Amino acid sequence: MPKVVILGQREFDVKAGTNLLKLLQDTRYDDQLPATCNGQGQCSTCAVRVRKGAGDPNQNELDVLGEEQIAQGWRLSCQINVTQDIEVEVPGYEVAEAIQIDPAIIRDVMAYAAEHVPLKRLATSHTITVKRLRDLSHRAEALADGGGDPKDFEALYAIFNYIAKERKLQEVPTKETLTEEQVQKILDAFAKRLPAEEEEIIMYPYFLYVSFTLFFLLLAGLGVYSVFRDAPLEEPATPSFTPNPEKAPWYFVGIQELLAISPNVGPFTSVAIGGVIIPALFVLFLIAIPYIEPYLEFWRKDKSKPVGRRLRDRPVTTLLFTSLMLAAIILIIIGQYFRGPQWEWVIPWQ
Numbered sequence: 001m002p003k004v005v006i007l008g009q010r011e012f013d014v015k016a017g018t019n020l021l022k023l024l025q026d027t028r029y030d031d032q033l034p035a036t037c038n039g040q041g042q043c044s045t046c047a048v049r050v051r052k053g054a055g056d057p058n059q060n061e062l063d064v065l066g067e068e069q070i071a072q073g074w075r076l077s078c079q080i081n082v083t084q085d086i087e088v089e090v091p092g093y094e095v096a097e098a099i100q101i102d103p104a105i106i107r108d109v110m111a112y113a114a115e116h117v118p119l120k121r122l123a124t125s126h127t128i129t130v131k132r133l134r135d136l137s138h139r140a141e142a143l144a145d146g147g148g149d150p151k152d153f154e155a156l157y158a159i160f161n162y163i164a165k166e167r168k169l170q171e172v173p174t175k176e177t178l179t180e181e182q183v184q185k186i187l188d189a190f191a192k193r194l195p196a197e198e199e200e201i202i203m204y205p206y207f208l209y210v211s212f213t214l215f216f217l218l219l220a221g222l223g224v225y226s227v228f229r230d231a232p233l234e235e236p237a238t239p240s241f242t243p244n245p246e247k248a249p250w251y252f253v254g255i256q257e258l259l260a261i262s263p264n265v266g267p268f269t270s271v272a273i274g275g276v277i278i279p280a281l282f283v284l285f286l287i288a289i290p291y292i293e294p295y296l297e298f299w300r301k302d303k304s305k306p307v308g309r310r311l312r313d314r315p316v317t318t319l320l321f322t323s324l325m326l327a328a329i330i331l332i333i334i335g336q337y338f339r340g341p342q343w344e345w346v347i348p349w350q
C-alpha cells in the first residue's frame with residue numbers, strides 16, 4: 001500500500017490509484033483546497049507542493065502551472081493518482097495545526113454570544129444569526145480540529161474579536177478564564193482560515209456564460225438603439241472631391257497619427273513602422289501579459305508561491321499595460337482634435 005505523508009501532519013496508507021485531491025478532501029482539507037473546477041485540471045486551486053513521489057506531470061498540469069512552478073514542486077492534486085509513497089505540503093496545513101484549541105472554549109463562547117452579543121453590530125460579509133451561533137457551538141469539536149467552512153471562521157472571528165475588543169472576557173462563562181493572549185492566539189489561527197478576499201471565477205463555463213450573456217444583451221441594446229437613431233453618414237463620396245484632412249474613424253485615428261509621427265528607419269518606411277511593426281509589437285505584448293510576471297522575480301517577497309492573478313500581484317505588467325493604453329488614448333486625441341488640413345497641427349478651439 002502506498003503511503004501519503006502530509007508533511008508535518010499526518011500519514012495515510014492508501015489503496016494504489018487513490019486520487020490525492022479526493023484523499024485530502026475526505027480528510028478535511030477541502031476548505032484550503034477549494035478545487036473550483038471540480039478536479040478537471042483547469043483551475044489550479046487544488047495545487048499542493050510535492051516533495052517526493054508524484055511521477056511526471058501531465059499535460060493539464062503543464063498547461064495550468066507552467067514549467068517554472070512545476071520545477072518548484074507545485075502539482076495539481078486532482079491530477080495525481082497515488083501509486084507510490086508520496087510526500088506533500090498542503091498550503092494552510094499549519095493553520096489546521098494552530099487551530100487546535102479546546103472545543104469547550106468555542107462552545108461556551110458561542111453559547112454566550114448567542115445570548116449577549118449584538119449581532120447586527122458585527123461587520124461580516126455573511127449574516128450571523130443566533131441559530132448559526134448555536135449551530136457552531138454544536139460543531140465545536142469539528143471546528144477546533146481544523147475542519148469547517150471558511151465562512152464558519154468568519155463568524156467565529158467576528159465573535160471572538162468583539163469579545164476581546166469590548167473587554168467581555170470575564171463575562172464569558174468558560175471553564176478556564178479566558179486571557180487576552182489566549183484570545184489573540186485563537187484570533188490569529190481563525191484569521192488564517194477566513195474566506196479568501198476574492199473568489200476565483202473559472203473561465204469555462206462560468207465566466208463564458210456571463211460574457212456571452214452580456215455580449216448578447218449589449219447587441220440587443222445596440223440593435224434597439226439603431227432603430228431610433230441613424231448613423232452619422234456624410235454625403236456620398238465623389239471622385240472629384242477629396243476631403244482634407246481625410247481622417248480615419250476615431251478608433252483608428254490613433255494609428256493614423258502613429259503613421260504620421262513614425263520616422264523612416266533604414267529599409268522600414270514610417271508606414272511600415274507605424275502601421276505594422278508597432279501595432280504588431282503591441283499585440284504580442286498583450287499575448288505575453290500572463291507570462292511576463294512570473295519571470296520578474298526580483299520584487300516578489302515570497303518566491304515559493306505562484307504569482308497571483310490580481311492587479312496588485314502583477315505590478316510591472318499592470319504599469320506597462322496602463323502606460324501603453326494611455327499612449328494610445330493620447331494619440332487618438334491628437335489625431336482627432338489637433339490635426340487639420342495636410343495633417344498639420346491645429347488648436348481645436350481657435
Ligand code: FES
Pocket residue numbers: 034035036037038039040041042043044045046047076077078079
Ligand atoms: S481542482 Fe481544478 S485544477 Fe484541480
